Amino acid sequence: MxxxxxxxxxxxxxxxxxxxxxxxxxxxxxxxxxxxxxxxxxxxxxxIDRSAFILLKNLLHLGPSRSRALAEAVHSDPSTVSRQVATLVKDGLVERRADPEDGRASLLAVTAAGVRLLEEQRARFALSLTRMVRHWEPADLDHFIELFERFLGDHQDYLPIMINECAGPVRSEGESR
Known part of the structure; x- marks a missing residue:
């Protein structure tokens, strides 16, 4: 042990x-x-950078949300997400809407152009992956997908713990606290 x-x-x-x-x-x-x-x-x-796709995918999944909720969903700092969202708004991929529960706040929502971009990118990526693994036995591919989906679910559930476990400074073996 x-x-x-x-x-x-x-x-x-x-x-x-x-x-x-x-x-x-x-x-x-x-x-x-x-x-x-x-x-x-x-x-x-x-x-468009990776962080933009991550924000768009999460916002689409969440539905119209406040910036703070989006930051929590992507495990990021609200000020960082706010700057990234500003670019997405400027590019027409996200829009700000009045929050019906609090007129002083706004909700973020993916625009039709943002949804189109995500759908097009996902379709291209899926086709490319399909070509990559087309020589695999179908049963092997199905089993891999099943296990990978299971891994991703476990990873998502464990992510807050993993962040805490891995976020500390790296110490050499002989170094004390």
């Missing part, structure tokens, strides 16, 4: 579990690197 460090969760993990976690972390980091390259290229060709 591997005993967790003082600031780690209290449950003990076996060395096999830790090894699997390291393999998963390496795979995710490799995927993240590939996605980073993809996203950088997409930013240059579409003129």
């Amino acid at each position: 591997v005993t967790p460090k003082p600031d780690a969760p209290s449950a003990e993990l076996s060395s096999t579990e830790v090894e699997r976690g390291e393999r998963l972390a390496n795979a995710i980091m490799g995927f993240g690197k590939q996605q980073g390259a993809f996203i950088a290229r997409m930013n240059r060709t579409t003129g």
